[in-house]
Amino acid sequence: MKSQRPSFFPVAVLAGLGLVAAIIAVYWLAPNRLVQVHPSSMHWNGADFVDIEFEQNETNPIVQVDLLEKSEMYKKNPADRIVTRALPVSPNTPAGKVQFNGLSDKGHAASPGVYTIHLKTAQGPSDLKAKNKAVETVMGYSSKIFYFHVGSAMVFLICFIGCALLSVAYLLLRRNKAYRMMAINADYIAYAMAEIGVVFSFVVLITGPIWAKPNWGVFWTWEPRLLLTLLTSFLFIGYLVLRNYAGSDDSGRRMSAGVAVIGLPAAYFIHMAVELWGGNHPKVLTGGGLHGSDISTTFSIAVSAIFLYASYLISLRVRTHRLQDAVEELFLDLSELEDRQ
Amino acid sequence: MRGLQSIWLVLKKDVVVELRNREVVATMVLFSILLVVIVAFSLSIDETRARLVGSGIVWIVVLFAGTLGLGRVFEREKENGCLTGLLLSPAGPGAIFIAKVLGLFVFMLITEAITIPLAFVFIGMSIPTEGIWILVLALLLGTIAFAFVGTLFAAMFANARLKDVLLPVVVYPVVSPVLIAGVKLTEISMGVGLESDLEGWLRLMAAFSVLFTAVPTWIFGKVMLD
Numbered sequence: 001m002k003s004q005r006p007s008f009f010p011v012a013v014l015a016g017l018g019l020v021a022a023i024i025a026v027y028w029l030a031p032n033r034l035v036q037v038h039p040s041s042m043h044w045n046g047a048d049f050v051d052i053e054f055e056q057n058e059t060n061p062i063v064q065v066d067l068l069e070k071s072e073m074y075k076k077n078p079a080d081r082i083v084t085r086a087l088p089v090s091p092n093t094p095a096g097k098v099q100f101n102g103l104s105d106k107g108h109a110a111s112p113g114v115y116t117i118h119l120k121t122a123q124g125p126s127d128l129k130a131k132n133k134a135v136e137t138v139m140g141y142s143s144k145i146f147y148f149h150v151g152s153a154m155v156f157l158i159c160f161i162g163c164a165l166l167s168v169a170y171l172l173l174r175r176n177k178a179y180r181m182m183a184i185n186a187d188y189i190a191y192a193m194a195e196i197g198v199v200f201s202f203v204v205l206i207t208g209p210i211w212a213k214p215n216w217g218v219f220w221t222w223e224p225r226l227l228l229t230l231l232t233s234f235l236f237i238g239y240l241v242l243r244n245y246a247g248s249d250d251s252g253r254r255m256s257a258g259v260a261v262i263g264l265p266a267a268y269f270i271h272m273a274v275e276l277w278g279g280n281h282p283k284v285l286t287g288g289g290l291h292g293s294d295i296s297t298t299f300s301i302a303v304s305a306i307f308l309y310a311s312y313l314i315s316l317r318v319r320t321h322r323l324q325d326a327v328e329e330l331f332l333d334l335s336e337l338e339d340r341q
Numbered sequence: 342m343r344g345l346q347s348i349w350l351v352l353k354k355d356v357v358v359e360l361r362n363r364e365v366v367a368t369m370v371l372f373s374i375l376l377v378v379i380v381a382f383s384l385s386i387d388e389t390r391a392r393l394v395g396s397g398i399v400w401i402v403v404l405f406a407g408t409l410g411l412g413r414v415f416e417r418e419k420e421n422g423c424l425t426g427l428l429l430s431p432a433g434p435g436a437i438f439i440a441k442v443l444g445l446f447v448f449m450l451i452t453e454a455i456t457i458p459l460a461f462v463f464i465g466m467s468i469p470t471e472g473i474w475i476l477v478l479a480l481l482l483g484t485i486a487f488a489f490v491g492t493l494f495a496a497m498f499a500n501a502r503l504k505d506v507l508l509p510v511v512v513y514p515v516v517s518p519v520l521i522a523g524v525k526l527t528e529i530s531m532g533v534g535l536e537s538d539l540e541g542w543l544r545l546m547a548a549f550s551v552l553f554t555a556v557p558t559w560i561f562g563k564v565m566l567d
Contacts (some may be wrong), residue, residue: 262560269516
């Protein structure tokens, strides 16, 4: 009996060591100050005022500074950019300087985040870039939470997608006698992935606000990725609740698989809708923010440790569910035997 | 052809039952009007605020009234194993599903046609005549998407304990893109939002509606049959 059960002990040790290594790396190796190199943007953290400085061009002086919100979204077509604030500059001063007070042109409070700065001369856009001190002073120690935050977010997304795909496989294969066992295994893994996905979505939703408070000035903002994480984790929680109440017989499996299958395209649409709605999430990975070997080393150690740990947890949960079902079946057999006597 | 006939028969049955006792639509309309009143009170609404939050109120009403309707879609089918009987009938699960969706869609449309003009009057919102078609289009697309997603989950949860809690927990996240797009489109139709975003939101809404008519119809058969 003992030999049939796979032992996860080595994986557990490896995952534990990995997590310790990740914590050490984040503490010692990762830089204490993360400099975001983004020459034509500023990171406004919700403070009252931010100074924006730039070189003044003598032959073609700059007369206006445009602050553009939702910079990522309107990158493709510069003509579509929304000007949050157009700040006039006196062309006579040799060094240009304007102050941003966190209000949009309509007088609403602008949301904290990354703003693109555009300098304009009387003839049109200027080639000059603004130099802004705010860019370099934003991320202090708080940036270190990023190594766990991003890794957990990756695990969460992979669990979600994996759960949906395995559920599709279950629904397609379950009636086929030859693949019946395979389908049930897929469903066990999908269930475990949903559980671990919810756990890691909590990690993401807790570490995110801890980072956001010092950097954005608020714990929570109605921002695309936050919304996507929150809504998809609700879907997952729905999956788990359904699974708990419907039980692990065939109908319970089918229903929860249905939720997961609907969830994947739904998550895609939530993503699209909230992106269109507007956003300012720091795009560290896709925006080329991983500079320096220290950062990328720490990042890869942390992400591999989290992945290892998550896969250990998933395999543990799969085994637990299997054993639960086996125990239930044994109970049924037992009561049948008792009935016969 | 046969499929269409089965859809028509099931739909007719639902509509006739509804015409005899007027349970679902009456409760939905009453609930919606109450909701408008409650929201108007709790936001201490006035004319400037109505312009800002009015579109949200419209969609809260659509969503909540729809949820109320969802709870009833398979209520009558629960007794005496009627749902199993329907699914075993030669009509096929797809036809049953579409008929149920259409039933909910019709009830929701009637509710909206009564409630939303009333909400506009109560809250004191105004809509320019050229904006009306955007509002109607948004409501049609949003309602059809909600009906498809909602009916699928209503069927799945028909026999679950805690059905009333589970249904919103799962349905609202899934339809949240429709809600966001709907609110934005309504804002545009009322002349509050950005006109240039109109095409993007309409495209999102249409894509959602198309995909979420196909996927639930496919899943329904897979999930409901043994």
